[in-house]
Amino acid sequence: MPVGYSVAMTARPTPDTVGDPPDDLWLNAEEKEAWTGLVSLVLLLPGQLDAPLQQHSGLSLFEYLTLSHISEAPDRRLRMSELAFLANGSLSRLSNVVKRFEQRGWVERSPDPEDGRYTVAALTDAGYDVVVDAAPVHVRAVRQLVLDPLTAEDQEALARIAAKLRVRPADLA
Amino acid sequence: MPVGYSVAMTARPTPDTVGDPPDDLWLNAEEKEAWTGLVSLVLLLPGQLDAPLQQHSGLSLFEYLTLSHISEAPDRRLRMSELAFLANGSLSRLSNVVKRFEQRGWVERSPDPEDGRYTVAALTDAGYDVVVDAAPVHVRAVRQLVLDPLTAEDQEALARIAAKLRVRPADLA
DNA sequence: ACGTTTAACTTCAAGCATGAAGTCATGCCG
DNA sequence: CGGCATGACTTCATGCTTGAAGTTAAACGT
Numbered sequence: 001m002p003v004g005y006s007v008a009m010t011a012r013p014t015p016d017t018v019g020d021p022p023d024d025l026w027l028n029a030e031e032k033e034a035w036t037g038l039v040s041l042v043l044l045l046p047g048q049l050d051a052p053l054q055q056h057s058g059l060s061l062f063e064y065l066t067l068s069h070i071s072e073a074p075d076r077r078l079r080m081s082e083l084a085f086l087a088n089g090s091l092s093r094l095s096n097v098v099k100r101f102e103q104r105g106w107v108e109r110s111p112d113p114e115d116g117r118y119t120v121a122a123l124t125d126a127g128y129d130v131v132v133d134a135a136p137v138h139v140r141a142v143r144q145l146v147l148d149p150l151t152a153e154d155q156e157a158l159a160r161i162a163a164k165l166r167v168r169p170a171d172l173a
Numbered sequence: 174m175p176v177g178y179s180v181a182m183t184a185r186p187t188p189d190t191v192g193d194p195p196d197d198l199w200l201n202a203e204e205k206e207a208w209t210g211l212v213s214l215v216l217l218l219p220g221q222l223d224a225p226l227q228q229h230s231g232l233s234l235f236e237y238l239t240l241s242h243i244s245e246a247p248d249r250r251l252r253m254s255e256l257a258f259l260a261n262g263s264l265s266r267l268s269n270v271v272k273r274f275e276q277r278g279w280v281e282r283s284p285d286p287e288d289g290r291y292t293v294a295a296l297t298d299a300g301y302d303v304v305v306d307a308a309p310v311h312v313r314a315v316r317q318l319v320l321d322p323l324t325a326e327d328q329e330a331l332a333r334i335a336a337k338l339r340v341r342p343a344d345l346a
Numbered sequence: 347a348c349g350t351t352t353a354a355c356t357t358c359a360a361g362c363a364t365g366a367a368g369t370c371a372t373g374c375c376g
Numbered sequence: 377c378g379g380c381a382t383g384a385c386t387t388c389a390t391g392c393t394t395g396a397a398g399t400t401a402a403a404c405g406t
Contacts, residue, residue: 024312024316025309025312026312027312027315027320030325030328030329030332031320031328033328033332034319034320034323034327034328034329034331034332034335035315035319035320036335037331037332037334037335037336037339038214038218038319038331038335039234039238039261040261040335040339041211041214041215041335041338041339042214042215042218042219042222043219043234043235043260043261043262044261044339045211045215045338046215046216047394049215060362061212061216062216065212079384080384080385081383081384081385087216088212088213088216088217089216089363090363090364090365091384091385091386092363092364092365092366092385092386092387093362093363093364094385095385095386095387096362096363096386096387097362099386099387111371115371115372115384116370116371116372117370117371117372117382117383117384117385118371118384118385119384119385119386136198139197139198139199139200142200142208143197145338146207146208146211146338147200147204147207147208149337149338150207150334150337150338152203154207154330154333154334154337155203155204155206155207156203156207157327157330157331157334158207158210158211158330158334159203159206159207159210160327161210161323161327161330161331161334162207162209162210162211162213162214163210164322164323164327165214165218165318165319165322165323166210166213166214166217220363220364233392252354253354253355254353254354254355262393263393263394263395264354264355264356265355265356265357265393265394265395265396266392266393266394267355268355268356268357269356269357269392269393270392272356272357273392284401288354288401288402289400289401289402290352290353290354290355290400290401290402291354291355291401292354292355292356
């Protein structure tokens with residue numbers, strides 16, 4: 001068994017054949033850089049973004065997004081399925097979160113009068129106060145961690161890249 | 174109380190004052206686009222990247238990265254702290270993962286002979302087989318979900334942006 | 347030598363996410 | 377009409393992550 005190297009996305013086991021054929025099984029240097037960068041974003045940022053909210057308001061990022069999106073909706077009410085889409089979560093995840101919010105008196109759920117299959121989540125005044133209190137903390141964190149380190153071109157590129165990669169789940173269940 | 178709108182990172186409550194002063198409390202259109210894009214990446218991609226690995230090998234992305242990084246290290250051994258850094262996880266998270274791997278016979282832990290404070294994780298042959306089996310599935314997913322939708326310029330920009338945003342935790346605990 | 351500090355883990359309890367299965371309201375088709 | 381299919385949730389068991397507290401080894405200062 002050869003001395004250990006090379007399972008994954010690094011140089012290939014066989015070091016340097018002449019005239020590299022494009023190889024679908026491994027990533028080249030540029031691809032690897034993009035991938036490792038994305039991985040560290042995806043694995044490290046959530047915690048960084050959660051922390052300030054968690055400390056100040058006891059909210060996770062996803063919980064904050066949930067409250068925030070309801071607060072921005074007309075009449076501060078939103079169907080669960082629309083909310084799940086906006087907050088980038090599954091219906092199951094959202095349902096659990098909203099249940100906890102309801103127990104804290106921040107949100108109330110009721111069947112949609114126009115179609116009983118939908119559930120409408122409505123923000124209470126207490127819930128509104130929570131978002132208003134948390135918003136500045138959140139915005140500050142977003143600026144410090146994300147926006148400030150990037151140039152305008154970076155921000156534009158980020159939006160473009162995210163749009164290309166965004167794969168909305170076919171089923172939100 | 175005014176009709177509900179505007180808590181968070183959207184247009185400001187007061188619609189259009191003339192000659193916008195730069196406002197630190199809210200995000201403008203470009204900033205918001207970059208931010209919402211990043212959020213959906215960060216919230217949706219992990220699940221998308223986990224799925225193929227989970228289905229084929231019962232591994233999460235983080236678990237795969239763990240095994241993969243050990244397999245690429247000299248002699249297929251790595252200190253826990255280095256591994257945690259490479260895999261973008263906390264030492265606590267890694268410790269739990271490696272414990273499970275050890276129970277499955279994929280990894281063995283031992284104190285570093287050169288400095289007893291370190292723990293060295295070594296990949297077994299069985300563990301090596303697992304990575305070798307999972308790698309093609311993983312690479313295929315990375316290509317389909319991330320690399321293929323992006324141009325070379327996009328990939329370059331992504332690597333640059335990730336480097337700017339990467340905030341390695343000061344303490345990995 | 348010896349206590350103190352630092353740092354690398356490890357452990358465990360609490361809380362959250364996931365995904366499969368169940369419930370229920372509508373729409374649809376015969 | 378009546379049953380079936382669809383889609384929007386809701387629930388719950390399982391497993392994982394988190395963070396605080398504990399353990400141990402080396403370095404450091406006296």
